[in-house]
Amino acid sequence: MAGFPKERLFEIEGNCRYLQCSHGCHNKTYLGDEILIKMAQSQENGKVSSNLIPKCPECGGRMQVHIELDGDFLRDKSWQTSCDAYQDFIKKAHGKKIVFLELGVGARNQMIKAPFMKLTNMEKNATYITLNKGGDLYIPEAIAAKSIGIDGDIAEVLQQLVQMR
Structure with a gap:
């Protein structure tokens, strides 16, 4: 859509x-x-x-x-x-710079989160970004240094990012 x-x-x-x-x-x-x-x-x-x-x-x-x-x-x-x-x-992305961007995936949904986190941990040049509202963020310690957690409404945060260009 x-x-x-x-x-x-x-x-x-x-x-x-x-x-x-x-x-x-x-x-x-x-x-x-x-x-x-x-x-x-x-x-x-x-x-x-x-x-x-x-x-x-x-x-x-x-x-x-x-x-x-x-x-x-x-x-x-x-x-x-x-x-x-x-x-x-x-x-094909192995060894390259890669961003795993998660939008609105709750902390309990490991079907989506776990593969992204595992790949972030395995890939030297990977960054994991999770955006969710209401404090529903989860980043394991193993990838914390390569991760960004954003607490907020997706539409509002994306609009703010667009305005920063």
Whole structure:
């Protein structure tokens, strides 16, 4: 949505705009914008009518958002292609100056944080920058000298950075 080419993104935890079979009966995700918007518009007290819950076109079971919530997260061909491209990028960046920029990732989300921190620790010329609001920053001692933690609203901090140019 921000204009980055899709093939340059790796959504490690999935994307809530897509749906997958909750039973994992097949290896395909579906764009869910239309039904998700309809569900959001018709919800009352956080609940939607059961007739709006999307059904799997293969098995008829419930669909769920394509987010890593449990062990049923679908790592389809698109996800694997993105993962491979990310790994390729990391290999090519080895030994070069690299910045790992984390925007709005809470301290408990180790699925995203741990790989960045590990790579920062391993790479001589790496810098780890984390930006989060409400004091939800976590930087381990091992990479503290190569890290920057910014406590603040992402939009406000980025606007301040733009104004500093």
